[in-house]
Amino acid sequence: MQNQWSAVNSGPLTGWGRYPVVAAKTVRPENWSAVDNYVKNANSDALIARGMGRSYGDASINDNGYTILLERFDRFISFDNNSGDLHLESGVTLDEIINVFALRGWFPAVVPGTKYVTVGGAIAADIHGKNHHRDGSFCNFVKAFTVIVASGERVLCSRQENSDLFWATVGGMGLTGIITDVHMTLKPIESVYVEKTEIKAKNLDAVMSLFDEHEKNYQYSVAWIDCLARGNDLGRSILMLGNSIAKGDERIKHLSNPLSLKEKRQIQVPIDSPDWLLNSFTMGTFNSLFYAKQMSNHHEGIADFESYFFPLDAIGSWNRLYGKRGFIQHQTVFPEETSREALKTLLTMSSENGWGSFLAVLKRFGPQDGWLSFPRPGYTLTLDIAVKDGLFEFLKELESVILNYGGRIYLAKDAFLSAEGFRKMYPRFNDWQKVKAKYDPKNTFSSHLSQRLEIR
């Protein structure tokens, strides 16, 4: 008989942002009894689940025990074509769901900016998409799931049954156990096309009133902000709105199948590129949008779901575009009341100190359940920041400013938040901790992130 940890891959491991790097011991089980054994025999080793490793920071890495890859648990269990109810394993990616079900007229109800995430990762980070203001987060479409908890027991949980574990696992960053099977609901679609409207805004106040005015009429909304704009132009941006297109629509009538997403070729980025490459790529796109149609402030068009929801997926391993030292993505959300002032301060801070992030993404969230779920009503701002000297100090300063405005940092993208800051940002952590103590008293499930945030 082979030893429990015999097939271990030892080596450096990171999140998508390639910072920080840890010396990891990784296992990749292919049957559930192997996972059960890892959990039952963990002893003092820390365990953490990993899906596609698309979280940016240190959520799915662990230098204290083992990282368990779940990518080979990618099987569908059943599907009800009348209701859209899908029962599947946690390692299935949104990409696979789309490949199998888009042609049958079904699509994941919430998608992030990449389709290469697993369902387990989507629940653990309770991810949001461009439709959050209307539909809420990923977990709003999850009915139940099974978790292998530290005792090795499998616990089925939902809003009705073992609801404490359900709410602690949603957004719980893998720290309650390993999600095995999931019951979720897909949403019906008539086509894989979106009609999009792009509106220019000369500054932050302008884009915020555009959100107020238009959001209710659109399923999807997000704005790109030019971080180089200062003074009166601060927050200069393009608001991008969208609605799905119905099947009989004139604009897609010429298509033989409105549900078909043609396979696109990925361009691979083979080596680490200089930092300016991505910045000039995204900036170029922004500027061409902003300046091309000087005449009209309003631009309309159609796009397919792939290019609309996952523009960066067209470039494989684009994280290498940020150069060798990696980068971090920094996403915060502020309450409605403080959003305006907070956004102004953050944009000014990042542009004045040359930390840009040449582009930032702005979105407004609606209400959200979930104890450690990131979304809450208000505006959310995402900045990409390259790793360079002085970053740590800058982020410290940023953290205290964010706390002053009552803001919150997204754990799935974080690598720097402090333990105290985390507790202030997530007020329901106390409730969460009780469930953690109940199901994982010895803190078996632990990651670099949870160790940094002193979560146990």
Place this chain on the structure above:
Amino acid sequence: MDLKDKSILVLGATSSIARALAEELAKQGAHVHVAGRNLTEIERIANDLSVRYQQQSTAHSFQAADFKSHETLLNQVESKNGKHGLDGLVVAFGELGDQIEAQSEFEQAKSIIDSNFTGAVSILTHAANHFEKQGHGFIIGIASVAGDRGRQSNYIYGSAKGAFALFLQGLRNRLCKSGVQVITVKPGFVDTKMTYGRQGMFLVASPEAVAQDIVKALKANKQVVYTPWFWQWIMLIIKTIPEPIFMKMKM
């Protein structure tokens, strides 16, 4: 060969190579049934195929060394399948085992040989007779480049795979006149649970790429296929090293 509506049984379907192959066959319109020793997992794989390809894939229990059960299994699959019967069999099961242990414990050596060779001979004895009588069908056997030359690091496994390849060769010779195709697949290193975390792996192929090569070979009526292709040339070089030199090499 047109795979549409062909009914195929995959043995050892929990292997990633086998699963990728099952998917590749189902994509071509085949009805794929799966068997293996871990029935819980096999059932999941059958369900997955049913959901993805909107077909009724059945799950069966299969133990390589439980020779007596093999004929019953084939009959069961056939009868469950109604008029579809059985058109193809994939032998994907196999076990690397523990070479060091096998050098001192014959039980370990025997288990490796049963999982890679004797078990395959047993099930294929029944399958071959069935296909011969039926006058059509195909057999895909997954051997290995490890069977091309004996090495100190895995010669128990290697010799069982080598024997399996010879067996398939003889079977091909016998069944050719009955219109039955026999393919010997010799993969190099593939990214599966057999190789994950092991030292000394290089040029590791994905299970999907290997599965595509196998289906291509099946459709093109090939007999022996190295996958990825370059292993044919690597093994050619390895086989031409004179024994007095090879004997002293660390491999």
